[in-house]
Amino acid sequence: MKVEQDVLQKNDRLAAENRGWLRARGVTAFNLVSSPGSGKTTLLERTVREAGLPATVIEGDQATDRDTQRIRAAGARAVQINTGAGCHLDAHMVAHALEDLDPERDSTVFIENVGNLVCPALFDLGESAKVLVASVTEGDDKPYKYPHMFRAANLVLLNKIDLLEHVPFDADRFAAALREVNPRARLLHVSATRGDGLGAWYGFLRDRPTSA
Amino acid sequence: MKVEQDVLQKNDRLAAENRGWLRARGVTAFNLVSSPGSGKTTLLERTVREAGLPATVIEGDQATDRDTQRIRAAGARAVQINTGAGCHLDAHMVAHALEDLDPERDSTVFIENVGNLVCPALFDLGESAKVLVASVTEGDDKPYKYPHMFRAANLVLLNKIDLLEHVPFDADRFAAALREVNPRARLLHVSATRGDGLGAWYGFLRDRPTSA
Numbered sequence: 386m387k388v389e390q391d392v393l394q395k396n397d398r399l400a401a402e403n404r405g406w407l408r409a410r411g412v413t414a415f416n417l418v419s420s421p422g423s424g425k426t427t428l429l430e431r432t433v434r435e436a437g438l439p440a441t442v443i444e445g446d447q448a449t450d451r452d453t454q455r456i457r458a459a460g461a462r463a464v465q466i467n468t469g470a471g472c473h474l475d476a477h478m479v480a481h482a483l484e485d486l487d488p489e490r491d492s493t494v495f496i497e498n499v500g501n502l503v504c505p506a507l508f509d510l511g512e513s514a515k516v517l518v519a520s521v522t523e524g525d526d527k528p529y530k531y532p533h534m535f536r537a538a539n540l541v542l543l544n545k546i547d548l549l550e551h552v553p554f555d556a557d558r559f560a561a562a563l564r565e566v567n568p569r570a571r572l573l574h575v576s577a578t579r580g581d582g583l584g585a586w587y588g589f590l591r592d593r594p595t596s597a
Numbered sequence: 598m599k600v601e602q603d604v605l606q607k608n609d610r611l612a613a614e615n616r617g618w619l620r621a622r623g624v625t626a627f628n629l630v631s632s633p634g635s636g637k638t639t640l641l642e643r644t645v646r647e648a649g650l651p652a653t654v655i656e657g658d659q660a661t662d663r664d665t666q667r668i669r670a671a672g673a674r675a676v677q678i679n680t681g682a683g684c685h686l687d688a689h690m691v692a693h694a695l696e697d698l699d700p701e702r703d704s705t706v707f708i709e710n711v712g713n714l715v716c717p718a719l720f721d722l723g724e725s726a727k728v729l730v731a732s733v734t735e736g737d738d739k740p741y742k743y744p745h746m747f748r749a750a751n752l753v754l755l756n757k758i759d760l761l762e763h764v765p766f767d768a769d770r771f772a773a774a775l776r777e778v779n780p781r782a783r784l785l786h787v788s789a790t791r792g793d794g795l796g797a798w799y800g801f802l803r804d805r806p807t808s809a
Contacts, residue, residue: 388600420633421714421743422735447715449741470745472684472715501715502633503659503684522734522757523634529661531633533682545734551763
């Protein structure tokens with residue numbers, strides 16, 4: 386387990402460097418984490434179009450640049466990181482992506498992590514806040530089953546609430562589970578396809594939290 | 598990367614031992630992998646009740662024994678493995694769980710892996726086949742974006758097809774993506790809640806594939 390600790394310590398140091406680099410530019414970064422297919426990219430496409438914030442995006446995927454193409458089509462600059470067999474972004478990858486991206490002063494950077502509710506929990510990227518996107522199709526027990534990731538989140542967006550009537554998901558049970566695992570996390574209900582709750586999400590972004 | 602190779606080599610050796618242990622008892626093991634919330638446990642509850650196979654279950658989760666409780670309530674013996682911060686089961690954990698489970702001769706063992714489309718791809722557990730459960734709510738691009746896991750699968754169950762009319766999912770595009778990434782994988786459409794396609798799944802299980 387020594388090796389793992391060394392890896393995490395090195396990552397924490399590089400994440401602190403990223404945090405300094407971002408602060409020097411007045412840039413706020415959000416680390417978006419979720420299961421595969423929870424709707425992070427759809428949310429970002431819409432956010433780029435509607436939130437009225439100057440924003441750029443770092444896309445993390447095992448393979449393909451599909452999400453980067455989608456973000457560019459929505460009107461924002463984006464760079465892709467492919468992790469190969471890796472299950473998460475790390476601070477070193479993000480440092481290089483930030484240099485490539487060269488975000489303008491006082492802008493927002495969205496970092497879309499690899500779809501994974503386990504690995505990204507341990508790796509600080511230097512972000513101001515972790516945003517966990519969960520969807521109602523995944524079941525209301527997920528905070529209990531993936532406690533590390535839910536504990537690390539500053540904001541939980543419960544997405545796909547347009548599908549609520551079609552799935553066995555109890556929103557009160559989900560909220561209670563989240564409170565038990567992480568009482569400090571904010572929770573917003575959204576539908577990235579239909580638009581529900583996005584005003585509150587854009588408000589959260591405009592408040593620009595400044596520490597992780 | 599030397600450490601990682603050593604870990605994988607050790608795992609492969611222990612997986613081979615598991616395979617021998619299972620073969621000596623005539624037991625067929627299936628390794629079920631998916632994103633969080635794709636419906637593996639719901640599928641297993643129903644399979645335990647309906648498939649007419651003597652079966653036991655090994656449940657893998659970061660935390661809680663919720664899924665084990667659900668399987669026991671459905672009528673099968675089950676043991677829980679909690680991986681803590683870990684993102685997958687490994688052959689060593691499964692070896693211990695098999696000793697605890699003590700499956701009867703010529704029975705079936707289902708191993709429900711941690712919900713994760715990345716890490717379990719690399720870790721052989723000694724199973725006869727990997728079954729990947731994908732759901733229509735996750736999007737039709739997933740084989741491209743998680744190629745290691747889709748390439749490792751012997752069978753892909755496309756689950757939640759009862760929700761197909763409510764989500765932007767193109768089943769033909771998904772099938773084409775899967776064929777491109779893994780032409781050998783079989784694909785079945787199922788709904789673990791409504792029952793669609795489960796006859797074909799039970800048929801696959803009764804055919805008892807004997808090698809990974």
